Amino acid sequence: MSEEVKMEEVKQESGEKQGFFRRLVSGLTKTRDNIISGMDNIFSGFSRIDEEFYEELEEVLIMGDLGVQATDNILEDLKEKVRARHIKEPSECRQLLIDSIKEQMDIGETAYEFEDRTSVVMVIGVNGVGKTTTIGKLAGKLRSRHKKVVLAAADTFRAAAGEQLKEWADRAQAELIGGQEGSDPASVVYDAVAAAKARHADVLLCDTAGRLHNKKNLMEELKKMNRIIDREFPDAYRETLVVLDATTGQNALMQAKEFNEVADITGIILTKMDGTAKGGIAVAIQAELGIPVKYIGVGETIEDLQKFDADEFVNALFTTEKPEE
């Protein structure tokens, strides 16, 4: 890669980072207002650290959609730190709490390995969560890094789904492999794998139909698609991402659990983080399932997909700085 291209990438990454923080700060306004005002009331309202103090904190964290599991872990960790460091002032707990949430959210270095390997990415999730949109955004992101991308329109349930993906493919300048409405999604995946191999594509992204109401069907369909990829493309690096709509809060957590039962999920994409009051769900999902949140959607355009950065996320959740927009 030339120096120029490298510089361009670095610039893009750091610009992306600033944008990420700004959008998060504005997107998380409602969540933050709920959590922070609740917390700051506690930090200023209590003169000592006692059971009641912890109980109030617990309530605020659960109300903020962080979930029971994450809240328990965070409070255990906080209590431990308070004990070990002989902390007496409630206000000193603020930073400890932030650190503890960051520790909860930290994901490994390997989370984005697929972006730089020859890989097949299955994208699953219920209807309307943003699968097709996210695939379009992800394709755009990969294309801007000069990756060759093929999209499989394996949601053959509705004709509109294929057309929608076609628009995204054109926008991102990726190749699309589709099938007739009602055709077998596995055969679309088969064709897409053949195309990806023939064109030496870097990444194959598979859009799927979002039917969770019949678990057995869904499981069979996913298995069939996975078998084809295993057989036809054994060397490909594999990724199965579940897309969840952050605005649905605890429902998103339930969906993640159900999909986790039928597929080997390697990551989560949380969409609609712009303007949701339930951003805390990112913490809950990661704590309860141990599956990393890899990207978040913060709007409807091709630029509106960001890598999930736990540090930035927690900072945005607790910042007192006002969004510029």
Ligand SMILES: Nc1nc2c(ncn2[C@@H]2O[C@H](COP(=O)(O)OP(=O)(O)O)[C@@H](O)[C@H]2O)c(=O)[nH]1
């Ligand atoms: N505000 C916002 N809307 C989104 C986001 N991601 C998807 N959407 C919208 O959600 C709706 C459903 O998206 P779609 O990709 O068709 O969902 P699918 O059924 O899972 O494929 C569309 O109107 C998208 O524009 C996001 O991050 N933010």
Ligand SMILES: [Mg+2]
């Ligand atoms: Mg779709």
